[in-house]
Amino acid sequence: MSEILKLRSPGEAEQKRPSREAAMEAVRTLIAWAGDDPDREGLKDTPKRVVDAYREWFSGYDECPAQELSRVFEDVNGYDDIVMLKKIDVESHCEHHIAPFLGKAYVAYLPTESVVGISKIARVVEIFAKRLQTQETMTSQIAQAIEETLKPRGVAVLIDAEHQCMSTRGVHHKDVTTVTTQFTGAFKDDAELRNRFLKLAGYG
Numbered sequence: 588m589s590e591i592l593k594l595r596s597p598g599e600a601e602q603k604r605p606s607r608e609a610a611m612e613a614v615r616t617l618i619a620w621a622g623d624d625p626d627r628e629g630l631k632d633t634p635k636r637v638v639d640a641y642r643e644w645f646s647g648y649d650e651c652p653a654q655e656l657s658r659v660f661e662d663v664n665g666y667d668d669i670v671m672l673k674k675i676d677v678e679s680h681c682e683h684h685i686a687p688f689l690g691k692a693y694v695a696y697l698p699t700e701s702v703v704g705i706s707k708i709a710r711v712v713e714i715f716a717k718r719l720q721t722q723e724t725m726t727s728q729i730a731q732a733i734e735e736t737l738k739p740r741g742v743a744v745l746i747d748a749e750h751q752c753m754s755t756r757g758v759h760h761k762d763v764t765t766v767t768t769q770f771t772g773a774f775k776d777d778a779e780l781r782n783r784f785l786k787l788a789g790y791g
């Protein structure tokens with residue numbers, strides 16, 4: 588099993604993390620470094636809230652995509668065409684600035700003998716999104732997880748997202764989105780099939 592599909596045990600995950608108190612103290616340091624007083628009334632509880640938010644934003648480190656994809660349904664009456672989910676919400680954080688990037692994912696696969704519950708595909712996107720990421724890496728990870736677990740004839744992934752590390756800092760270009768794609772199997776080899784996916788996603 589590849590590294591991206593491995594599940595860290597809660598014990599292992601906790602051993603690699605600083606304590607909650609250390610994390611809150613780090614937030615206090617950043618507040619002071621920004622130029623404010625972490626002890627003033629409006630900021631006293633901010634370290635606690637930030638740490639709680641980090642637990643939610645980065646919960647993907649404690650979840651396993653292979654487990655989400657492990658339950659399949661074989662009674663599909665020979666269906667072997669595209670199964671596609673459109674406009675899956677992507678809420679992730681850039682690993683370079685820990686700034687959010689927000690957008691939509693379009694994921695499709697060509698089943699062989701079984702299909703997976705459609706909500707599980709969305710959960711796989713969510714698991715990888717809730718980690719520090721680059722959009723390129725996340726696009727590849729989603730495709731790889733589905734490829735390795737379901738063994739389909741092909742996988743197609745497209746993500747279209749706006750990066751706030753670009754829109755709220757640096758060059759300050761708003762309304763610019765980044766599109767990344769990853770194709771495997773039949774989607775990679777068959778241009779007509781690939782174009783069908785892109786048209787269904789609204790990019791063809």
